[in-house]
Amino acid sequence: MVSGIWAGEKYDQFLETTGETYSGECGDASTPAGLRACAPFEPFAYVSAVESPTPGDLLVTITPEAWGGGPYDPEQVFTLEYVAGNMALRMAHHDDDVQTLTVTTPGGAHTYTDHWQPHYASVLGS
Template sequence: MNSLKGSRRTRLAVAAVLALLALSGCSSPNIGTGESSGAVAPANENLTVQSSSTPTEHPDIPAASPTPSGQEWADEKVNAWVDNSGIKSVKGFLYPYNLINSWDSPKAGHLRLFIDDSYEFNRDGMSQHFETATDELRIMGLVMFESIGDDSPELETVDIATEDGFRSGSYSRSRTGADPSDLDAWADEKYVQWLDAMNDTYESFCGFTIKKLEQYRECLPTDPHAYVGSVEAPAEGELVVTLSPGEWQDNTYDTDTMRGVDFVASNMMLKINSKAFATEAVESLTVVVDGTDESGTEKWSE
């Protein structure tokens, strides 16, 4: 069995790049690459902004209530993001993050950010031709998650929308509420998180929302990810993914220098753990091919 070693440092490196995007005013990075797409001059950091119901002038936001919802909780989450970014208010972010005007929490674990209607998609001209405003706004949610998510286990979803609601994007942990001790339910949750992460990446490229694996296979028939046949959990923190034979074999993503099983093991773990809270992460992911002895394993370490 081939063994590859993943690292918490990999995720932190991605987080660092994404945090840089927020502070450099980037729009959408190249999907799946984490590459920055340019910079915009900073806004005036001394400006303050008002939340949906109460004045929000950093750093005088009151402590959040124990219940992870409501205006105080929303203020706490935005305050933490600003603190982690080393700025005085959301107006210290660069474009389009500095367009945030208000925020609230309509229900437990859900945060909504409202940006000015003057928002322009792809202002820096660096987005790929298939990307949309939804991708750019979804990345804003991802950037916030990467900044505060490890300290906010209760945070489920960040929704970003223009104040008129015309444009919007969302990033979510995609939890199902599975009990980790129920290995079948836990494996199902990891599959749901992975498929949602694939949709985050490929929805605009494919031209439709990916809710079923068959849809992704229709879009990219040579990608081994499109042939996941089963996902099982033999023990807590461990997944075994079985690929069905198919068009992916000896094709674009299955070569002498990059085996398909290694590609899936590494990428699938990274996508799942980008959604999962730290204590809910997959620690070991093994990919096998049905009817063969080919396999690859990825390990996740702190």
């Protein structure tokens, strides 16, 4: 699921911040299984892989459950953009060392890349 130490640290940061967001609502959402159990309606609960192909870049693969299953239709579903934006903001609570965050469907047929905004963390008060 997670490939590389840095990618793992970034995913852990995302899970930690997400767990804080959902704390008290439904249990521990700071693990992949806990997040999926707590917020099955959130597309970012269906991450199947996180890797860092180059320093500063994250590649996140989500499963079809993230958009309700079936083929991904970018004209009807905006799941990739939603996941990229949410993950970027939640990681920014920790630091600004991610340059790009790309979210992809299995096999890479569809992708969306969020280019990091260096001010995310300062705006959020980190």
